[in-house]
Amino acid sequence: MKTAAVIGGGWAGCSAAVELARAGYKVTLFEAARTLGGRARAVEANGLTLDNGQHILLGAYTETLRLLRLVDIDPASALLNVPLQMRYPPAGQGMDFIAPRLIAPLHLAVALLRAKGLTRADKMSLARFSTTARWMDWRLHVDCSVSELLERFDQTDRLIALMWRPLCLAALNTPPERASAQVFLNVLRDSLGARRAASDMLLPRTDLTALFPAAAAAYIIARGGMVRTGAKVGALSPIAPSDGRWQVEATGNQVDGNWSVQVDAAVLAGGAPSSAVLLxxxxxxxxxxxxMAFEYEPITTCYLQYGLGTRLDLPFYALLDDPASGRWGQFVFDRGQLELAQPGLLSVVVSASSQAGALERHALSGAIAEQLAHAFARPELATPAWSQVITEKRATFACTPGLQRPAIDVGLPGLALAGDYTASDYPATLESAVRSGVGAARLVRTR
Incomplete structure (x- = not known):
């Protein structure tokens, strides 16, 4: 049996390890933290299992869905499937846009005709964007910012505020004035511009570690592999020039000890800084x-616990944010509708949250609670029983125009690079992490 080491137990590393195990390799997966999942993992707080960031997957995430099935996770039960939508609380000044389950692109045309809260000029603006982008085959000759792209397409201010800005923040975690228009178009191409199911929004019904990394670990172990958490790899060296075999040295704690393994292939799947050190x-x-040159954007998730009977009408809503007025939240999720064990718990996401993250946590959670109370015209939402603010400081790289991202092939036999920051059409999403892991595994298998 051939052997392989995967260094890093995030979604990219777990994907590489599963793909190698599927191909018959005996895999050792090393993760420096105690919990698998990397920047999309479970955390414990106030007696509940939460996530370090709320995520939405898309029906276009074909590799993620394939690997979920491979490790015996049924997407139909593990993910709440809702049609493409951008729906704001009815008490606010937002809009209500939801695509019916019709064939593409008819589902978007009907959604646009039925949309509430948009003027005729707004609807014409959206139709013009979609038509022109398809005519351009979703490609730009020269990349620019999303803001520049929207200006070229004559998008209305209201449509930008209610549709394009929140979508850009959610998908790229980079403000539109600095975000890559080409990457944004890539995301729209594979969701709005593809078959109807590709645009479906998939909400995890369990924590992110249980959704895939934990099942991936079980899959690896069942096939003779090992998963070493709390194991930091400090040395990686070729056993002999050009033969593609590697020596991996990892340091654990006093209980687990240290590890040294020789393998036929290795995948570097940690964060960019840690992989840079080994390279x-x-x-x-x-x-x-x-x-080491990547710039990063944070994501903040604010959890607010209310009475067990507190519930929103929908599983999630978009929120009209305005940092200048102290409105930070961009999306709110009713966790009780996703996990039965979390009734009355709301999670509010702030993407590209540098300003919000600089606030004292109690002040930020208080401002978000007030925002919810105002948006839903429900005064009781201003006073949660408790709150928890989690900021992932390096949640994603800043997805800027023309950004050069490294290939998975590092030019050394039997070694590949994996991570959501590697060369891809997509921004730093779970799907780009999974695709990079699968690609890295297939690369080292051919050496």
Missing amino acids: AKLGKQELATAL
Whole structure:
């Protein structure tokens, strides 16, 4: 049996390890933290299992859905499937846009005709964007910012505020004035511009570690592999020049001890900084420097616990944010409608949250609670029983125009790079992480 080591137990690393195990490799998965999942993982707080960030998947995430099935996770039960929508609380000044389950692109045309809260000019603006983007085959000759793209397409201010800005923040975690228009178009191409099911929005019904990484670990172990958490890899070295075999040295705690393994293939699937350190030791200084040059954007998730009978009419809503007025939230999710064990718990997401994250946590949660009370015209939402603010400071790389992202092939036999920051059409999403892991596994298998 061939052997492989995967360094990093996030979604990219778990995907690489599963793909290698499926191909018959005996895999050792190393993760420095105690919990698998990387930047999409479970955390414990106030007696509940929460996530370090609320996520929405798309029906276009074909590789993610394939691997979920491979590790015996049924997407139909693990994910709440809702049609493409951008729906604001009825008490606010937003809009109500929801696509019926019709064939594409008829579902979008009907959604646009039925949309509430948009003027005729707004609807014509959206139709013009969709038509022009399809005519352009969703490609730009020269990348620019999303804001510049929307200006070129004569999008109305209201449509930008209610549709394009929140979609850009949710998908790229980068403000429209700095976000890559080409990557944004790629996301729209594979969702709005593809078959109807590709645009479906998929909400996890369980925590993110249980959704895939934990099942991936069980899959690896069942096929003779090992999963080492709390194990930091400090050394990676070729056993012999050009034969593609690797020596991996990992440091654990006093209980677990240290590990040293020799393998036929290895995948670097940690964060860009940690992979850069190991690549620099291998003489790949130029690549290491490129990995260290990434800029990052945070994501903040605010959990608010109310009485057990507190419930929203829908599983999630968009929120009209305005940092200048202290309205930080961009989407709110009713966790009780996703997980039966979490009634009365709401989670509010703030993407690209540098300003929000600089606030004192109690002040931020208080402002978000007030925002919910105002948006839903429900004064009781201003006073939750408790709150928990979680900020992932390096949630994603800043997805800026023309950004050069590294290939998974690092130019060394039997070694590949994986991570949501590697070269891809997509921004830093779960799907891009999974695709990179699968691609890295297939690359080292051919060496």
